[in-house]
Amino acid sequence: MDVITYQHGIYPRSEEVVAATRGLERGRTTREEVDRAFAADRADFIRTQREAGLDYFSDGLLTWQDIFRPFVEVCEGLDAHALVRWFDNNSFFRAPEITGELSLSASVPGEMEDDGDLPGPKMATIPSPYLLSRAAQSDEDRNTLMRDLTREILRPVSQELVARGYRLLHMQEPWLVYFGMESEDWDDFEKAVGELREATEGATLVLHTYFGDAGPWADRLRRLPVDAVGIDFVETDPEELGTGWSGGLLAGVLDGRRSVVEPVEPVVGFARRIAEMAGPSRLIVSSNAELELLPRDIARRKVAVLGEAAARLKEELA
Amino acid sequence: MTSPRPTPSDLTSTPLLTHEVGSLDKLGWRVKAVAGKDLEERDVDEARAWGGRAGVDGFEELIDLLRRAPLRSKEDKDQVKRWSSRYGLRMEESAGLDVVYDGEQQRTEMYQWAVAHSNGFEWRGSVRAFDNKYYSKAAVVGPISLKEPYHDEEFAFLKSVARAELKVPITGAYTIADWSFDERSNGGQDLTKPHATRTAARKDARHEFVLDVARNMIRPNVEALIALGAKWIQIDEPGGSTEPDELDLFAQSFNESVDGLDAVFSTHLCFSDYDLFFPGIEAMTACRQFAVGFANYDSRDLGISDAARPGYQVIRKFRDLSYRPSLGLGVLDIHTDFIEPPELVRDRILYAVDVFGDPGRIQITPDCGLRTRSWDVAHRKLVNMVEGTRLAKARLGLS
Numbered sequence: 091m092d093v094i095t096y097q098h099g100i101y102p103r104s105e106e107v108v109a110a111t112r113g114l115e116r117g118r119t120t121r122e123e124v125d126r127a128f129a130a131d132r133a134d135f136i137r138t139q140r141e142a143g144l145d146y147f148s149d150g151l152l153t154w155q156d157i158f159r160p161f162v163e164v165c166e167g168l169d170a171h172a173l174v175r176w177f178d179n180n181s182f183f184r185a186p187e188i189t190g191e192l193s194l195s196a197s198v199p200g201e202m203e204d205d206g207d208l209p210g211p212k213m214a215t216i217p218s219p220y221l222l223s224r225a226a227q228s229d230e231d232r233n234t235l236m237r238d239l240t241r242e243i244l245r246p247v248s249q250e251l252v253a254r255g256y257r258l259l260h261m262q263e264p265w266l267v268y269f270g271m272e273s274e275d276w277d278d279f280e281k282a283v284g285e286l287r288e289a290t291e292g293a294t295l296v297l298h299t300y301f302g303d304a305g306p307w308a309d310r311l312r313r314l315p316v317d318a319v320g321i322d323f324v325e326t327d328p329e330e331l332g333t334g335w336s337g338g339l340l341a342g343v344l345d346g347r348r349s350v351v352e353p354v355e356p357v358v359g360f361a362r363r364i365a366e367m368a369g370p371s372r373l374i375v376s377s378n379a380e381l382e383l384l385p386r387d388i389a390r391r392k393v394a395v396l397g398e399a400a401a402r403l404k405e406e407l408a
Numbered sequence: 409m410t411s412p413r414p415t416p417s418d419l420t421s422t423p424l425l426t427h428e429v430g431s432l433d434k435l436g437w438r439v440k441a442v443a444g445k446d447l448e449e450r451d452v453d454e455a456r457a458w459g460g461r462a463g464v465d466g467f468e469e470l471i472d473l474l475r476r477a478p479l480r481s482k483e484d485k486d487q488v489k490r491w492s493s494r495y496g497l498r499m500e501e502s503a504g505l506d507v508v509y510d511g512e513q514q515r516t517e518m519y520q521w522a523v524a525h526s527n528g529f530e531w532r533g534s535v536r537a538f539d540n541k542y543y544s545k546a547a548v549v550g551p552i553s554l555k556e557p558y559h560d561e562e563f564a565f566l567k568s569v570a571r572a573e574l575k576v577p578i579t580g581a582y583t584i585a586d587w588s589f590d591e592r593s594n595g596g597q598d599l600t601k602p603h604a605t606r607t608a609a610r611k612d613a614r615h616e617f618v619l620d621v622a623r624n625m626i627r628p629n630v631e632a633l634i635a636l637g638a639k640w641i642q643i644d645e646p647g648g649s650t651e652p653d654e655l656d657l658f659a660q661s662f663n664e665s666v667d668g669l670d671a672v673f674s675t676h677l678c679f680s681d682y683d684l685f686f687p688g689i690e691a692m693t694a695c696r697q698f699a700v701g702f703a704n705y706d707s708r709d710l711g712i713s714d715a716a717r718p719g720y721q722v723i724r725k726f727r728d729l730s731y732r733p734s735l736g737l738g739v740l741d742i743h744t745d746f747i748e749p750p751e752l753v754r755d756r757i758l759y760a761v762d763v764f765g766d767p768g769r770i771q772i773t774p775d776c777g778l779r780t781r782s783w784d785v786a787h788r789k790l791v792n793m794v795e796g797t798r799l800a801k802a803r804l805g806l807s
Contacts, residue, residue, distance in 0.1 A: 103542075105533065111540035155539045172704060173538060173679055173743060178651045180587050182538035182679065327603035343599070349532050349547050349589035350597055360599035385533025385545065 091365060091407040092372040094145040095400035098215050098260040098298065099380020100157065101150030102389050104131050128153055131386075136209065138390050142397025146213035146258050153201050156183035157217050157262055158225065160199030165243050167192040172227065177268050177301045179347070179383055188228040188235070192242035197250040211257040215380075218263035218297060219244055219282035220275075225265065233278040240282040249289040258294040260320075261286070262380070267302030267322070276310055287315040296320055296340055300379045305330030312337060318370075322378040328364045339370035342378030343399075344392050349384060351391045357399040358406070365407055373407065375400045419573060419640050420672050420696040420734050423767035423806055424757065424797050425506045427736070429676055429699055430577050430644060430777025431518065432499070432511025432786060437474055438492040442485045447477040455495075458783060462498040467491075489514045490565055497570055499783065503790035507573045507640070512777070514562045518579045518644060519587050520544050525558035526625050527551070532589060547589035548617060552624045557632030564636055575640040576633055580675065581622035581661040582654075583647035590617050615657055622661040630669060640672045642699065646776075649680035655688025662692050672696050674736065678776040679704065682722045690729060698726055699736025701775030703756070704743060710751055712759045720759055727764050734768070735760065738775035739796065740789045745781065747788050753796020758803060767804055772797045 103111075110127040113119030135150040154160055156176070162168045162184075170184035196203070202214065217225075222244070223236035230238075248259055261283075271279065287295055297311075298320025304311060308331050311319045318338025321331065324345050341364050343357055365373045375396060381389035419425065435458065437451040452474050459467025470491040479485055496511035515521035520543070523529045529546040536542050563576055596610030630641055643665060648658050666673045674697035677685065682700060689695070706719025714721065726735050739756045740748055753772075761767045772793060778786035801807045 103534075103536065108534040108536075108542050112542070115540055171743075175650070175680060180537060180543075180647055180650060181535075184538070324606075329603070345597055348597055350591055350594055352597065352599070356599040383535060385535060387533060 091370070093375065093400060093404045093407055094372065095375045095396055096144050096146035096213050096258065096260075097139060097148060097150075097381065097393050097396065098213070098296075098376060099151065099262060100154055100215075100382040101135050101148070101152060101380070102382050102384055102386040103152060104134070104386045107131050107152070132207070134390075136207070138393050140209070142393050143401055144393070144397055145400075146211050147209045148213050148215065149202075149205060149208050151201070151215060157215070158183060158186045158222065160201040161217070161222070161243055161247070162186050164196050164199040164247075165192055165194055166190065174225070177264055181383060183225070186222070186226040188226060188230065192238060194243060194246060198247055198254070202247075202251070205254070210255065212255060213258035213260060214251050214256045215260045215262060216244060216248065218261040218265075219286070220271065220279050221263050221265045224269070233275060236278055236282050240285050244282075245285050245289045248286050252290050252293045256293060258296065259286075259290055261295070261297045261316075263297050263299050263320075264301040264379070267299040267304050267307060267325070269302075271307070280314060284315045294318070294338075296338070296374065298340055298342070300342055301325065303327075303330070308332060318372060318374055320374070320376070323360070323364065324378045328367055331364075331368050333367060333369055335368035335370040337370065338372035338374060339364070339368055340374040340376055341365075342376055344377040344396055346377040346379035346381045346392075347383050349388050351388060352395055354395055354398045354402065357395060358402045361399065361403055362406060365403075373403065375403060419507065419575075420674060420771070421768050422506075423770070424761075424801055424804075425771045426794055426797050427505055427507035427575055427699075427771065427773055428500050428509055428511070428777075428790075429642075429736070429738075429773045429775070430512065431515075431779040432496050432513070432777065433779050433781065433783060434492065434513060435495070435783065438488060438495075438513065441474060441477050441479050441488040444478050444480060444485070447474055458495055458499065461787075462495060462502045464491075464494055464498045467495075493562065493566060494569060497566060499787060500790065501570075501572050503787055504794035505572060505790065507575045508570065509575060509577060510562070510566055511779075512577065517543065518577075519584060522558060522579045522584055522625070523588070525555050527553045527555055529588065543587065545587065545589065547591040548585075549591050552620045554625060554628050557629050559629065560632050560636060563633055563638060567637060573640070574638070575642050575674075576638050577642045577644050577676070578626070578629065578633075580643040580645040580648070581626045581665055582618055582658045583645050584621050584625065585614070585618040585661075586647035586650050588617075590614070592617070614654070618654075618657055618661045619664060622664040626661075626665040627669075630666060630671075634669055634671050638671060640674070641666075642674045642676055643695075644676045646676070646678050648675070648677050649682070649684045652684045655685060656691065659688055659691040663694050666694050674699060674733075676736070676776070677701070678738070683725070686725045693731045695731075695733055697734045697736050697771065699738070699771075699773050700726070701738035701742070703738050703741040703748070703775050706741075706756065708746070708748075708752060710755050712755050712762065717756065717759045720756065720763075723760055723763055727769070732769065734771055735764070736771050736773040738773055740774035740778075740793055742774055742776045742778050742780055745785045747785065748792055748796070750792050750796035750799055753793050754799040754803065757797060757800035761800070761804060767806060 300322035320340030593613035
């Protein structure tokens with residue numbers, strides 16, 4: 091079985107960046123000092139991934155204010171004001187607000203523009219079409235909005251990322267398993283994902299569900315046109331997935347919301363059991379959710395565990 | 409002959425009483441002086457300007473103290489904190505609020521302050537709340553108890569200098585637990601256990617943690633405040649609706665914190681989907697008022713129709729609570745420098761009074777603490793809130 095590992099999503103900022111960004115807002119730090127602090131964090135995260143032996147490199151989305159903001163800022167017709175709770179966390183995002191006709195002002199968000207220092211193979215995290223359309227504020231029909239957002243933003247950005255050499259695109263999709271999805275929405279969702287599949291030919295496309303139980307949706311999820319589906323195994327019982335998972339499976343086995351760092355051995359055993367039960371063609375070992383909700387030093391230790399566990403699994407499941 | 413001071417229950421049922429909700433920004437002189445840093449002339453100028461604008465008696469004494477910066481002694485720094493409390497109090501009084509506090513000028517932050525004065529926690533580092541806003545997050549690692557009642561000194565001081573009525577804000581049990589990691593019980597993370605066992609272990613641990621905070625941290629603190637003469641205590645629960653399936657636990661923690669104690673208790677909720685609180689908070693019978701932020705979700709258009717007031721549609725659910733608490737109606741958006749005109753405040757109030765059919769169940773507040781705004785913006789917003797309330801009273805014949 092093919093086993094790989096990477097760390098997706100927003101990675102936490104160091105205490106130095108916390109102090110610098112806070113200082114900037116209070117007029118006690120310069121922009122240059124903030125940029126230096128971010129650069130140090132970026133270098134640190136790249137080093138952490140390399141030392142852990144991860145298979146794909148992420149920039150950690152360190153400067154992103156939330157998963158939507160860079161897309162809001164690169165797209166005319168979108169704005170972001172109202173603070174909304176990020177699922178059941180003490181964390182908030184500014185809801186994208188549809189204010190006019192959608193039109194990209196650049197091929198990728200500014201935050202993704204300067205990636206020359208990121209080693210390959212590179213991976214990027216983007217919001218899933220369903221998440222983006224449901225988190226947005228609009229009076230428009232949600233499925234129409236999902237199609238519009240996919241066509242005008244997610245598709246061209248994804249295409250450009252692949253053209254720039256990104257080998258894996260990771261779509262965050264907590265909304266589906268946290269709030270659910272009506273049966274009549276599935277077709278539109280599949281079409282939106284299909285559109286991204288077309289746009290990312292040659293790259294690995296992953297749809298990651300988290301913050302909820304994927305069990306009730308497993309049958310539909312496994313039929314989506316993606317290379318792997320991510321499951322949050324803090325919330326989902328592996329028994330619910332069933333057997334014969336013919337596609338890839340991202341096993342979210344490290345808990346991105348709890349501070350206790352998991353020992354390697356139980357993580358390996360748990361992931362092995364999932365692989366044996368579900369039988370995916372490819373096993374991606376990762377955290378159940380992004381690590382942003384942890385202090386940086388704890389997150390760094392979890393990434394190290396991830397690398398160690400994946401190395402063991404590669405040997406055992408080869 | 410002066411009229412008798414209102415009783416605690418009068419306070420939460422006085423029609424359209426205006427009050428503050430939480431923290432104010434800490435001015436540069438307060439931050440730098442307490443940190444033992446040098447002050448710039450503009451910091452001293454700001455202390456002088458606000459001393460005059462808010463009507464702080466004897467503020468020249470503070471100016472003399474600041475001139476000695478950098479301050480080294482704890483006594484000097486404590487003096488600066490007390491001055492900052494006076495400034496916060498007078499700032500709110502000068503805006504015309506009926507019930508005030510000091511903008512939590514002596515505290516570090518609502519969560520950090522509480523945890524720092526309690527046993528059983530260890531700090532783990534900063535976690536982002538949104539944008540460039542972060543909080544220091546701790547983990548509970550042992551039995552919880554108070555190191556000392558952590559608002560006593562502050563309250564005793566404020567009681568000695570306040571001209572208006574005081575309401576003491578205190579962080580609630582559910583929020584403190586929700587904003588902490590739990591490292592006491594690892595059963596929920598034990599991957600060798602079946603999924604159902606892990607889920608049950610997490611739920612049990614959560615229940616135990618929240619109620620432990622309520623019984624051994626919040627309640628003794630509240631008892632100490634009452635012993636000092638506090639009449640109205642607001643239990644702040646910004647984390648209250650974080651986990652919709654735990655609202656029974658949230659309500660239980662509130663009741664366990666205050667049941668049978670001799671004061672009026674209210675709570676503050678903000679930036680949530682308020683629908684989620686129902687029916688859970690039907691059990692919070694000890695709560696006499698819900699102070700809730702609505703303006704963040706509302707239109708800036710004038711009008712008292714449903715269409716003009718989209719942010720306030722949910723207030724019907726608060727109206728229908730069987731124990732008939734009053735509503736602290738958030739009318740100021742604390743996330744923007746937009747200064748709500750008095751007419752907009754007025755219309756938000758008139759809409760709420762119309763929905764409730766009883767002005768005695770509506771009181772007027774900002775959405776949340778104004779800490780994210782400059783004092784100038786905060787003061788102008790509060791002044792307009794008071795003026796808008798006056799306009800609403802006039803319209804309702806309550807002047």
